[in-house]
Amino acid sequence: MSPWQFFLSHRQEIIEATLAHLSLVLISMLIAIAIAIPLGMLAIHHRGIRALALAAANIFQTIPSLALFGFLIPLPFIGGIGRRTAIVALVLYALLPILRNTYVGLTSIDPAVLEAAEAMGMTNSQILFRVRFPLALSIILAGIRTATVITIGVATIAAAIGAGGLGTFIFRGVAMVSDAVILAGAIPAALLALLADLLLAQLERRLRVT
Amino acid sequence: MDPKLATASDTVIELRDVTYRVNGSSARPLVSGISFAVARGETLVLLGRSGSGKTTLLRLINRMLVPSSGEILVNGGPASQLDPIRLRRGIGYVIQEGGLFPHFTVAQNISLLPTLENWPEPDRSRRLREMMQLVGLDFTSFEKRFPRELSGGQRQRVGVARALAADPPILLMDEPFGALDPVTRAELQKEFHALAARLRKTILFVTHDLREALLLGTRIALLHEGRLVALTTPAEFLRLDQPEARAFAASFDLTPGAPQ
Numbered sequence: 001m002s003p004w005q006f007f008l009s010h011r012q013e014i015i016e017a018t019l020a021h022l023s024l025v026l027i028s029m030l031i032a033i034a035i036a037i038p039l040g041m042l043a044i045h046h047r048g049i050r051a052l053a054l055a056a057a058n059i060f061q062t063i064p065s066l067a068l069f070g071f072l073i074p075l076p077f078i079g080g081i082g083r084r085t086a087i088v089a090l091v092l093y094a095l096l097p098i099l100r101n102t103y104v105g106l107t108s109i110d111p112a113v114l115e116a117a118e119a120m121g122m123t124n125s126q127i128l129f130r131v132r133f134p135l136a137l138s139i140i141l142a143g144i145r146t147a148t149v150i151t152i153g154v155a156t157i158a159a160a161i162g163a164g165g166l167g168t169f170i171f172r173g174v175a176m177v178s179d180a181v182i183l184a185g186a187i188p189a190a191l192l193a194l195l196a197d198l199l200l201a202q203l204e205r206r207l208r209v210t
Numbered sequence: 211m212d213p214k215l216a217t218a219s220d221t222v223i224e225l226r227d228v229t230y231r232v233n234g235s236s237a238r239p240l241v242s243g244i245s246f247a248v249a250r251g252e253t254l255v256l257l258g259r260s261g262s263g264k265t266t267l268l269r270l271i272n273r274m275l276v277p278s279s280g281e282i283l284v285n286g287g288p289a290s291q292l293d294p295i296r297l298r299r300g301i302g303y304v305i306q307e308g309g310l311f312p313h314f315t316v317a318q319n320i321s322l323l324p325t326l327e328n329w330p331e332p333d334r335s336r337r338l339r340e341m342m343q344l345v346g347l348d349f350t351s352f353e354k355r356f357p358r359e360l361s362g363g364q365r366q367r368v369g370v371a372r373a374l375a376a377d378p379p380i381l382l383m384d385e386p387f388g389a390l391d392p393v394t395r396a397e398l399q400k401e402f403h404a405l406a407a408r409l410r411k412t413i414l415f416v417t418h419d420l421r422e423a424l425l426l427g428t429r430i431a432l433l434h435e436g437r438l439v440a441l442t443t444p445a446e447f448l449r450l451d452q453p454e455a456r457a458f459a460a461s462f463d464l465t466p467g468a469p470q
Contacts, residue, residue: 116309121298
């Protein structure tokens with residue numbers, strides 16, 4: 001069967017898998033953002049948090065994704081088979097790029113601007129939320145963009161632990177030795193990644209302050 | 211006593227034997243044993259080479275640094291016992307290049323303190339117009355511009371307007387005109403001279419430019435390697451028999467086209 005024929009005959013299934021994939025990515029990204037940005041903010045004034053958070057995020061990033069999914073399965077609460085485990089793993093992967101960019105963005109502000117802010121009598125939290133954060137936003141967004149593209153790719157592997165999504169086709173295709181089935185998962189995943197990259201890059205440009 | 215020296219009753223800022231060294235550092239203190247008083251309405255210029263401790267003194271006065279020893283009084287009270295945020299909001303601060311917020315418009319930059327202090331909107335916008343007029347920026351053409359859309363001189367004007375917006379009695383200025391071209395710098399110096407006379411603020415003005423010090427200062431404090439080596443009126447300064455003062459005077463003489 002040609003890839004095109006397979007696409008047509010399975011389009012309902014492919015759309016459902018794409019949506020499942022997308023929701024896996026979105027949920028993971030939202031959780032990762034909610035953890036990484038506040039952690040990055042804490043890291044600018046606390047050396048301990050900075051060292052610990054960056055080291056931990058770095059370590060997760062070095063674990064091969066298939067292995068990480070495997071490690072998580074036997075764990076209580078966060079482990080097991082299915083979406084929840086996949087989301088935990090995806091969040092761990094997405095943390096580093098967001099955390100690192102948040103920290104770098106918040107700490108690479110023009111010293112004259114920070115000096116003026118402090119001298120004018122702004123409190124630390126006013127400096128953080130009204131000066132550092134808006135000026136760091138485009139760098140933070142660049143981190144979110146990197147993390148999103150990575151997550152869309154890694155999420156295909158989540159099918160190995162029964163999380164569904166586009167990886168289902170890829171694993172099935174590998175087992176069946178069928179390029180058409182592999183492509184039914186790989187092409188939508190690649191398109192999703194490209195689309196996310198494009199949209200987020202545009203947003204990033206719009207938020208850049210020169 | 212020199213009549214230009216502050217008398218106790220109208221002293222706004224006073225330093226008593228102030229020394230500051232970086233925590234745990236064994237290097238020479240950034241400033242040591244500094245004592246002087248600044249009277250209400252005067253412009254005291256802190257003159258010195260790079261690294262002489264001028265900026266450190268400003269940062270000690272608004273408590274961005276805390277003295278290693280000695281005492282600083284602001285409005286009669288020890289600065290060490292004031293809430294640093296409240297203290298700083300009563301002290302305008304202008305730095306080189308303005309230190310404007312690049313993501314704020316001119317209007318937002320100038321209205322920073324009125325906004326943080328929750329002034330009601332009519333007061334804020336009235337004050338904004340006053341300030342822009344004061345520093346010579348046309349309201350309609352500049353209000354919505356961002357700092358990147360301004361010239362160096364215009365940025366500096368915004369910096370001054372922002373520092374004055376909450377009407378602080380004290381103004382600290384750290385080489386505010388240092389990054390400007392000579393022509394713009396001379397224009398702003400003259401305008402600022404007139405402005406300072408009119409506003410009657412107590413001003414501490416840091417510079418390494420003797421000509422600027424002579425033009426703007428009611429008194430000049432000369433710093434050398436962290437110590438106060440002279441404190442005198444501009445008229446007296448060029449007659450001082452002090453090596454560092456003579457070095458400054460000599461550099462001044464050599465400037466081609468310098469006025470006598």
